[in-house]
Amino acid sequence: MALRDFMGRVILGKQLMAEIATARTGTVRDPFTTDQADGMTPVRLARILRASANGDPLSYYELAENMEERDPHYLAVLATRKRSVGQLPITVKPASDATDHKKHAEYLQSWVDDGILRASLFDILDAIGKGMSIMEIDWKTTASSWTPRELIWRSPTFFDFDQHDGETVMLRDGAGRVDLEPAKFIIHRSKAKSGLTVRSGIARVAAWGWMFKNFTIKDWAIFCQNFGQPIRVGKYDSGATEAEKDVLWKAVSQIAGDCAAIIPRSMEIDFKEIGSKSASTDMFERRADWFDRQTSKLVLGQTTTTDAISGGHAVSKEHREVQEDIERSDAFDLSSTINLQLVRNMIAFRFGPQEHYPILKIGRPDEVPLEEFARAFDIFARNGLKLPARYAYDRLGAPAPTANEETIGGSPQAGSGSARQALNSLFDKSAHAKAPARDQVDVITARLEDEASGILNDQIDEIRDALNQATSLQDASRRLAKLDLREEELAKAMASAMMVSHLAGQAALLDELDDDRE
Template sequence: MALRDFLNRVINGRQLTEHVATGKTGTVRDPYGNDQADGLTPQRLARILRAAANGDPLAYFELAENMEERDPHYLAVLATRKRSVAQLPITVNAASDAADHKKHAEYLQSWIDDGVLRSSLFDMLDAIGKGFSVMEIEWKTSVGSWTPGKLIWRPPTFFDFDRDDGETLMLREAAGLVDLDPAKFIIHRSKAKSGLTVKSGIARVAAWGWMFKNFTLKDWAIFCQNYGQPIRVGKYDSNATEEQKDILWKAVSQIAGDCAAIIPRSMEIAFQEVGSKSASTDMFEKRVDWYDRQVSKLVLGQTTTTDAISGGHAVSQEHREVQEDIERSDALDLSTTLNLQLVRNMIAFKFGPQDHYPTLSIGRPDEVPLGEFANAFDIFARNGLKLPANFVRSRLGAPAPEGDEETVGGRPEAAPLKMTARQAVDRLFETSAHARKPDRDDVEHLTDRLEAEAAAILDGQIDTIRTALNQATSLEDAAQRLAKLDLKDEELAKAMASAMMVSHLAGQAALLDGLDDERK
């Protein structure tokens, strides 16, 4: 079956289902490889790195794998960086609002929901350490569609770079290097520095520190073995026979492990303690910790999340922001790789080549934090801003109630928010428990007085708020501008208090008038 990819090239469907970059013992793609870390010396490490830079990276790829296997700290910080991206949300955006583009996005989202991509992100991020990672796509076919059934990680030792440009990745074969079919492979690159991919991985920079740290660990182990327990000294008489000397040597050499030995009565064993061991031990530990901190900086950009150091919450928060910046960059690189090398072919195989394709995005939504959004919206709502309820619910992650479904929250029915000064005074007199309602002329007179006193204050405040909102560039900016406004709330409060006092006195006067009428 012939398909067309996003570049309108004809693709043989049968080739999409066959495995290409498989490994086999005894071939150029040996799945086991060699251990380059055994007996590593500065001279041999220099040769390995030089060979990689000059077009022979096989030993370097093997060493990069050995480094992860032998160093818990290096493995931990690499896994932390990879997992922080691999668990981020994956969203799909349609190319436009056109019906066809929405259909393409739904098709892509349906495949993402199957979990194939999610389970493969960790392996794709192997590029962080080695500079690149290769995933072979195992396409599966159903009714009229081709989707990736698996994304299979292939060891970097199975590949090499083109000798001419040093960048084009090719498959190792017995007869030489073979081009990779772009419809079958995803090549993700992650660069810690600019330059050739083989020289831009973190493992190349970490290799020197990793080697010297291992030298320190070996020295530390030897020191502990020799001085972590007393030195055993066996003493024998001048007339001791060779057999007696052998017995004494056996006792001295075995007593540390067995804690028991049999020696002639005439012989003696003395235990000599070594002083000032703590200072020597601290030297080894501090050196190992220093190398670990350098690796933490190299991989995560900071040390607070991996090492217990002083600095308090402020430093921890700042270091976490650095880690989030790296996480965001890794997620953007990964999204770009998938959109260019996978998404377009998926849509083209199903719907044919398109002018525009949907895109997937890996990462947290770049939105105002929920607390800041709630505070800003509260201020805006009280000043007349209206938002669709669906938008607010989506930001809160809360669904809309359906039918007669039981709900919590909400607010009781309240009086209209907009009330003129005249309505306020009328309401005051209507609800007064101390006086009968004065004559209409009195109410109108008091209302007119309150409107005159409050109108200028209210008009000025409304103009000030409107100006602040018009100048704001975002919700956060508007909230900050409103908080800085010097609203004349005291003057308005005085005007309202004065009106209420006058109305109260008017009510008292009306009550006294009523009593006088009854007496007459």
């Protein structure tokens, strides 16, 4: 079966279903790699890093794996950074509101809901340490679609870079390097610095600190062994036999550790004590902690979330913001990789190549915190701002109640309460507010009459005289135009009455709703 990917290239179905980068013992893709960390020296580390920069990254990728296995702190901060992104929300947005685009998004969302991508994020983010991670796509097919059944992590030691450009990833094979099958792999790159992928991973920068910290830990262990417990000395007489010496040696050496000796009674050994053992111990600890803090800065951008330092809540908040910036950057890079190398092919295999594709996003929504949103909306709503209830439910992360469903809460909206308060306030200022038995329409009419009567009474006589003296309609119009009538005050009175009428209508509707609830 032939398919077309998002670039229009013909892809054979059998190529998608075959496993390509599998591990095989005794081949160039041996799953049991060499431990490069054993006997590490500065000269050897420099040789490994130089070889990787010159096109032979195998030993470097093996060392990067060993560093994670041998340094708990390095492993912990890397895992923290990976898991902070791996648990972020995954959302799908259609390319537009067109029916076809919504259908594409629903198809992609259905696959995301299966959890296959979520389960693979930690392995894809292996690129943070090594600069690159490669996932082989295990495609499954039905009568009408091709979707990933699994995303399989493949060791970077199974791959190499093209010797011409230093960037194109190729598969290690018995015959040398071979091109990767299109639509079969996801290659995610995470760069701590600009440059070639093999020189941009965090492990390359962390390697020197890891090595010197390793030296410190070894020296510390030797110090503790030599000075952390008392030295036992057994003394024997000059006439002791070899058998008696063996018994004495076994006795002192089996008490604890290897710091023991036997000497004749006539001999003397002088043991020189170090001036301050505690100061020497602190030196090892401070040096190891210093390297750990540099690693925390390198991986997480800060130290507060991994080390207890002075500064209190303010410093912790600032450092957490730095970590969140890195989290957003990792999520953005990861989303771009998934969209370009997986999402587009999924849609193309199912619906054919498209001009536009749905967007998969990994990351938190760019919204203000819920508490700040609620406080701001409360202020704006009281000044006339309206929002769809659906938006508020989405921000709360709560579903809208369905019909006949038992609910809690449900107090009147802020805007409705404001309408009642405004109406009551207006009537409280009126002489008619003390007449609750009268109909509100009568109250509004009476108030309009009161406000307009004073304006009209002062002008009626002037208008009557002008009309009596006029000889024609044109003359009457000219005479009225010359009068100094207070039309603005009359317009204000009418506008006020219309506003009160509108508020009265809202209040009456609320009363009916309250009666229905009761």
